[in-house]
Amino acid sequence: MQIDFHLGVTYVMSRLAGFDPQNANIIASSAQYVDDAIHEGTIFFNNSSLYNFTSSAHKMLDYRNFKALANHRCWIPFHFIPANQLMEGAAHGTSDFVQRMICRPNSPIAKEVVQATIQSSGKAYSLHLLGVTLHAFVDTWAHQGFAGISHKVNEIKDILDADGNTDVDRKNYRDRYFKKGIHRPFWRKAIEAIASGLISDTNPIGHGSVLSYPDQPYLNWKYIDWRGEVITRDNPKDFCTAAFEMFNVLSAFRKQLGLNTHSLSSEDFKNIETLISETTDMDPMVRLEKWHAAIQSGHFSFGNDTWLYKEIGEGSWLHQSLGFLTHDEFALKEVHYQEHFLSSHWKHLHDALFLHRFHLVHEILPKNKLCVA
DSSP states (O other): OOHIIIIIIHHHHHHHTTOOHHHHHHHHHHHHHHHHOOOOEEEEBTTSOEEEEOOOOOSSOOTTOHHHHTOHHHHHHHTOOBOOOOOSSOOTTOOHHHHHHBBOTTOHHHHHHHHHHHHTTTSTTHHHHHHHHHHHHHHHHHTTTOBSSBSGGGOEEEEEOTTSSBOHHHHHHHHHHTTOSOOOOHHHHHHHHHHHTOOOSSSOBTTGGGTTGGGOTTOEEEEEETTSOEEEEEHHHHHHHHHHHHHHHHHHHHHHTTOOOOOOOHHHHHHHHHHHHHOOOSOHHHHHHHHHHHHHTTOSTTOOOOOOOOSSSTTSHHHHHHOOSSGGGOOOSSBOOOGGGGGOHHHHHHHHHHHHHIIIIIIIHHHTTOOOO
């Protein structure tokens, strides 16, 4: 999923669940920051304090960049929660472990992660943790059938149209992206592949072999998976289901805190369905603006809102916490320490990233006999 869902839809569902604009913004911003938190390291403050922070994504995602995509510490806990389920039918020699690493929508493992977050609702950064977990949770619908590891289970043999024939436009676009089928000598193509780190057809990471098709909310499409089976994807239906289940998680979180819960009206959900299915621009920022306009114009029952989200620049969490306007200015040594750092949104976000990963990687997956990352 992309920014229109992780920021826009998460904000809408948070408001509909009963959170006020300020807290809904914290939840939605944290959900989006999972895709924006691209740096990690240790900050050395000028008063000798230290803070270690982590990344949860790689910006400027290039599916051909094998090294960037191979960071399982990012992809498994934050984008491809393993379902711990064995495949139905022939597994074609794939190990039980690999089958269990494949992401499935609303899986028992995903629900366990959600429950761990709900049980952590008393922490100072609990809303940030809720946003982080919601990102990974809703991604189980978009990323279903793929795994956050390098393996043939992510291989796609063909992309099909509604009639079951090869979707020539999408396949050609994909082939051009990976520079496949271009008429050059074999030896030159091999050298270029090595030099540029192209992902092979047999070992892609996640859904890299189909680019961003799983993340586009309006798309209906089909593909032939690594087993030769035709997989039909109805993104609008999946994304609407993810939004509804997100609302349930938000309501459960409020109930844990002893706060009042709201019901989701049929009119609000119909508006959500329409925006998801009928906002068809390929650019996620254009789609986000449609959600932004709907929120500002009182399109939903919570009334007129204006959200606040800045990845960088004045007023961003990075700037408020550390004084940096852009990631290019980001320094790790002799950083000026400000007393409000410990309660800043940027620090709370990274605290949440650590705890979410710990819940999944060090507690839930080992309990289910899975050792990863």
